[in-house]
Amino acid sequence: MRRRNDPGAPRGVRVELRSAGVELDGTTLLEPVSLSVPAGGTLVLRGANGSGKSTLLRLVSGLRLPTSGEVTVDGAAPAPRRRAFRRLVTGTVEPPLLARDLTLGEHVALVATTWGTPVRDARTAAGALLERLGIANLAHRFPHELSSGQTQLASLATVLVRPASLLLLDEPEQRLDADRTAVVAELLAERREEGATVLVATHSTPLEDALGGDVLRLAARSADTPDHGLGPERHGDDLTPDGGAADA
Amino acid sequence: MWASREPRSLSDVAYLAYVVVLTAFIVLGPGIRALWLLATGDAGVAALSDPSVPATWAVVSGCVWLLALVAGVERGPALRPPFLTGVLGDADASRARAFGGPVLRATVALVAAGAVAPLLPALALVDAGLARPRDVAAIALAGALAGLLVATAWLAGQVLRATTVGWTAVVALAAGVATALVGWWRWAPWALVASVWPGSGLPAASVVAAAAAVLVVVWLGLRGLERVETRRLVGQAVRAQRAQLLVTALDLPAAGEVYRALPTAGRRLSALRQVPGLVAVLLVPVTASVRTPWRLAAGLTTLVAAGAASGLVVPGTALHVGPVVSAVLAYLGVSVVCDGVRHAAALGRVSTQYGCSDLTLLALNGAWPLVAAVGLTAAGAAVAGAPVGLAAVVAALAVGVRVSDALKGPMPVDLLVPVVTPAGDVSAVGRVVWLADGPLLVGAVGVAGGLAAAGRGGLGVVAACVVAMLLWRALRR
Numbered sequence: 155m156r157r158r159n160d161p162g163a164p165r166g167v168r169v170e171l172r173s174a175g176v177e178l179d180g181t182t183l184l185e186p187v188s189l190s191v192p193a194g195g196t197l198v199l200r201g202a203n204g205s206g207k208s209t210l211l212r213l214v215s216g217l218r219l220p221t222s223g224e225v226t227v228d229g230a231a232p233a234p235r236r237r238a239f240r241r242l243v244t245g246t247v248e249p250p251l252l253a254r255d256l257t258l259g260e261h262v263a264l265v266a267t268t269w270g271t272p273v274r275d276a277r278t279a280a281g282a283l284l285e286r287l288g289i290a291n292l293a294h295r296f297p298h299e300l301s302s303g304q305t306q307l308a309s310l311a312t313v314l315v316r317p318a319s320l321l322l323l324d325e326p327e328q329r330l331d332a333d334r335t336a337v338v339a340e341l342l343a344e345r346r347e348e349g350a351t352v353l354v355a356t357h358s359t360p361l362e363d364a365l366g367g368d369v370l371r372l373a374a375r376s377a378d379t380p381d382h383g384l385g386p387e388r389h390g391d392d393l394t395p396d397g398g399a400a401d402a
Numbered sequence: 403m404w405a406s407r408e409p410r411s412l413s414d415v416a417y418l419a420y421v422v423v424l425t426a427f428i429v430l431g432p433g434i435r436a437l438w439l440l441a442t443g444d445a446g447v448a449a450l451s452d453p454s455v456p457a458t459w460a461v462v463s464g465c466v467w468l469l470a471l472v473a474g475v476e477r478g479p480a481l482r483p484p485f486l487t488g489v490l491g492d493a494d495a496s497r498a499r500a501f502g503g504p505v506l507r508a509t510v511a512l513v514a515a516g517a518v519a520p521l522l523p524a525l526a527l528v529d530a531g532l533a534r535p536r537d538v539a540a541i542a543l544a545g546a547l548a549g550l551l552v553a554t555a556w557l558a559g560q561v562l563r564a565t566t567v568g569w570t571a572v573v574a575l576a577a578g579v580a581t582a583l584v585g586w587w588r589w590a591p592w593a594l595v596a597s598v599w600p601g602s603g604l605p606a607a608s609v610v611a612a613a614a615a616v617l618v619v620v621w622l623g624l625r626g627l628e629r630v631e632t633r634r635l636v637g638q639a640v641r642a643q644r645a646q647l648l649v650t651a652l653d654l655p656a657a658g659e660v661y662r663a664l665p666t667a668g669r670r671l672s673a674l675r676q677v678p679g680l681v682a683v684l685l686v687p688v689t690a691s692v693r694t695p696w697r698l699a700a701g702l703t704t705l706v707a708a709g710a711a712s713g714l715v716v717p718g719t720a721l722h723v724g725p726v727v728s729a730v731l732a733y734l735g736v737s738v739v740c741d742g743v744r745h746a747a748a749l750g751r752v753s754t755q756y757g758c759s760d761l762t763l764l765a766l767n768g769a770w771p772l773v774a775a776v777g778l779t780a781a782g783a784a785v786a787g788a789p790v791g792l793a794a795v796v797a798a799l800a801v802g803v804r805v806s807d808a809l810k811g812p813m814p815v816d817l818l819v820p821v822v823t824p825a826g827d828v829s830a831v832g833r834v835v836w837l838a839d840g841p842l843l844v845g846a847v848g849v850a851g852g853l854a855a856a857g858r859g860g861l862g863v864v865a866a867c868v869v870a871m872l873l874w875r876a877l878r879r
Contacts, residue, residue, distance in 0.1 A: 217752065234752035237759060244754045251755065253745045255665045255690035260673050268683060269757035273676050294669045296693075312755060 166193035166351040167242055167319045169214055173223035176209050184209040186223055189370060191353065193319075196346050196367025199355040205372035207355035208247070211322045214353060215247045227320065245322030250309045252297040259284065259293030262311045269316045276315075283311050287337060303329040314341055320351045327358040339364030404486055434522070441526035445719050450523050451532050452717030456596030456604060457587070459520070463548050464578050464592035468571055470552045472700070474559020475567050476661050477642050479508035480627055480635065487639040491632030498624055501635075505627075509553040516549020517542045520595055533600035540598040547612055548594050554619040560638070561626030568696050575703075591615040652813060654837055662741075665693035680758070680766060687742035687770040694738070701738030705775055705797070708732040709782025712793035712851075724788060725796050725851025728779065732800035733844040736775045740804050742767030747808035751879045761876060768805055775801045792851055795861070799847045802868045807840040809875035843868060 168191065175186035184206030191197045199207040212218040213225045216232030216239065225232060233239045253261055259280055266276035284290040287307045292300065300308060306329045313321070321342065327335040339361050346352050346367075356362060362369060440446050449455075480501035481487060490500035524541045527533035559567050581587040588597070593608035641660050648657035673689035675682050691698050708731035714724035746763040749755060756763055775797040783793035817836055821829040835842065843864075850864040 234754075240752070240754045241757075248750075248753065251745065251748055251753075253690070253742070255693050255741050256673060256686070257669050260686075263674050264683065264686060265756060267674065267679055268763075270679065272679075273674055273682050277674065296665050296669065298664050316755075316757065318754075 165319055166195070166349050167228035168193045168226075169197075169320065169351060169353065170226045171210070171213065171223065172225075174210075174213055174220040174225045175222045176206070176213065176218060177221045184213070184372075187370075187372070188223075191351055191368075193351055194346065194349050196352045196365055197354075198362045198365055198367060198369045199353065199372065200357070200362065200369055201372035207372055208324050210372070211245070211247045211324050211353060211355055214320075215243060215245060215322050217247060242319040243322065244313050244316055244318035244320075246309060246313055246324050246326060247322050250312045252305070252308060252312075254297055257294050257296060258289070258300070258308050258311075261297075261308070262315050265312045266315045279315055280311070283315050286341060287311055288334060303331070303334070306330060307334065310338060310341075314345070318345075318350060321345060321353070323352075323354045323356075325356055326354065327356055327361050332360065335361055336364060404483075437522060438526070441523055442529050445716075445721075446526060447530045447532070448718030449716050450527055451530075451601065453601075454717045456593070456599045456602035458717075459596040459599060460587055460590070460593045463595055464574075464590075466548075466552055467555045467592065468574055470556040471559040471567055471574075472571055474556045474561075475564050477638055478560020479505045479553065479556055480560055481639050481642055484636055484639040484643055488632060488636045491635050497627045497630075501627065505553075505557060508556070509550065512553040512556075513546045513549040516552065517546040520545045524600075527600055537598070537600045541595065544595045544598045544609065544612075547609070547616065551591070551594075551612060551616050551619065554616055554623050557623035558619050558626065561623060561630040564696075652833060652837060655807070655810075663694040663697045665690070667695050668693045680762075683758070683763070683766045684769055687739065687767050690742065691739045691770070697738050701735045702774065702778055704731050704735030705778035706782035706785075708735060708797060708800075709779030709784075709790075709793045710786035710788060712779065712783050712796065713786060713788025713855075720856065722852040722855035725792060725855055726845065726848030728793055729796045729800055729844050729848030729851060730841075732775055732779055732797040733803060733841070735778075736771050736797070736801050736804055739771045739774050740808065743771060743805055744808045747805075760879070764805070764809075764876065768801070771804065772798060772801050789855065792855060795865070796847055796851045799865055799868050800844055802872050803840050803843050803847070806843075806868070806872045806875055809872070809879065810839075811875075811879070813837075839871075843871070 170190045172188050173186040174184075174188070176183040187206075187210065189197070199210060201207050209218065213220055214227060214232060216227075216234040227239070228242065232243075234243075252258075256264065259277070262280035262283060263273070263276040266279050267273055271279060281290065281293065284293055287310065289304055289307050289311075292304055292308075295304075297305065297308070306326075310323075310326060313323070323342070326338050326342075330338065335358055342352055342354065342365060346365075352365070352367070354361070354365060441450065480497070481504055482490065482501065491497070493500060520541050521538065524533060524538045528535060528538055562570070578587070578590070578592065581590050587593055588604045589607045589611060591608060591612035591614075593604060594612040596602055597604040597606055597608045645657045645660040648654070648660065668689070671689055671692065673686045675685050677685065708728045711731060712724045712728035714727055715721060716723055743764065746760060746767045749760055749763070751760055753760060758766075776794045779793045779797035780790050782788075783790045813833065813836060817829065817832045819829060820827045821832065846864050847861075847868065850861040853859070854861040
């Protein structure tokens, strides 16, 4: 496992939201929130359905623009149309698409190949990752032959096999049993140790505990909350660079 | 009991009759009149009385029967709504009784279509004094028998095992080509309509052969219907219902996806070759397409046929219809090797999945369809003595239209806005044009190709339109 100080390891990026919120046709999707995740940090988003966890991840991934405030990744606004930004970021905010006519093993290896890994090494990396996720026996299956849980693991494999400085994961524990959720948590922790910044929205307390890091709890809007975006701002825990953790 | 769930009132039936009559008067009437004027004109009569017409009928008949047989594997005539199919399929009643209604309706429709299809050309020959009225009756009967064979082949395709149907189609195609080469086709069942065509001079043996074929296929079909697994019938019913709903919702790409074969073979063949990065990506679609072998074989055969057909000329005229046929066949055939293109198109501009841009991925996945289409149509044209260059250009443009189709995306909301005119709301025209822009553009490529074959211009303009549409859709995402 590459360590944070390893010169070959991907450097993490700092994520900042300054009073960033989203309102659509008078409905508040995300109340203005301010937070800062340092490079190599971890932030777990918790909250009820409709509290804005996915919306927050979409703001950071650049798939949605804030209607108020500002979002920056590595000091600049998210720009998913720019190749340099896409090289930094990976995740399941937009579920990965599996090619219908490639086997699972081929697909994961193909993703690695397009990110510069030689084919032989890509096959090895894909095999090792599928082994860790407990689906190595499915390497020769086509996507339509996978169950929903296996598809979720396959999607995570395509996300984790490529290098990235920022991982954005929206409920990665969906359709997974407790053991597989623990494996996913381990893999994310390893990526964090390698220097990546990790933002995860989850309903899973075991995943939250396994990841550690800071937690932002978004409260769902009640029916009494007026839809004019004038609710109080909620601030996540301010995350300061943790010099101790960087040297682990 | 099932019919009572969606009862039709008298006013519903009256409205349906009103729509049918209006459609017949407004659309069919002028259309038929235009065809009649075309058929009875000098060029039309020359074309219909050409010695090659009986052979053309034989080829068309054989192809339609083959297509019906193969189509039955995915969607046959013995279908009811999924729930009813499941209940009746496992019920104690005979399948012939349970599914006889839909089979009979399909058979009647196909027999009627078979009888009517050759009527107008036959009547045109009577009008020109080249045929007798009793010839028309014989042609209509032969056409009806051909329609009956289509219906029975369709049912047979539904109830026989898919591999049996596949090999039957291969053998039938080989037999058709072999009998054509040695001149024995005139005794084959597919010479049925050709044998009664005025002036064909063909023996009536094919009528007997066709009648025997009908008996055999009907026996196969009915026997197979009793034995086919309910699960298979229900699967077909579910897919048919899903496709119908998607067509109603104007989502034709998704409707097509319902019937696209899923890969099952060649999973141990490595699609990722030990070559440098982007070259490896370039080769992935080649191996991937082998994983639906029957679909691939059908597509590649269609591409060869597209090339062979590119030199067709309407008999007795100088009308080059070959490029139109070639463009349509190339557009259909190349679809089987475009799964990589569809995957790249579906990813969108902002996907972080792959390490290259979506346009690069699109280009890499588009190379195999282009090579396959151009190579195979050129080969088919060379074998058939058709213009190779024209066939290759038409095929390349058909690939461009396919890629453009993949990049189309959802229907613009603006097309749903009513367009009020003195004739009423014509917004449906815009939606139909948007939905059918691929086939329309392919038709334009074919017509321009035909003009080019006649030494006239226009192909360059159409090619520029195809390229412009492709670039616009690729860059605006």
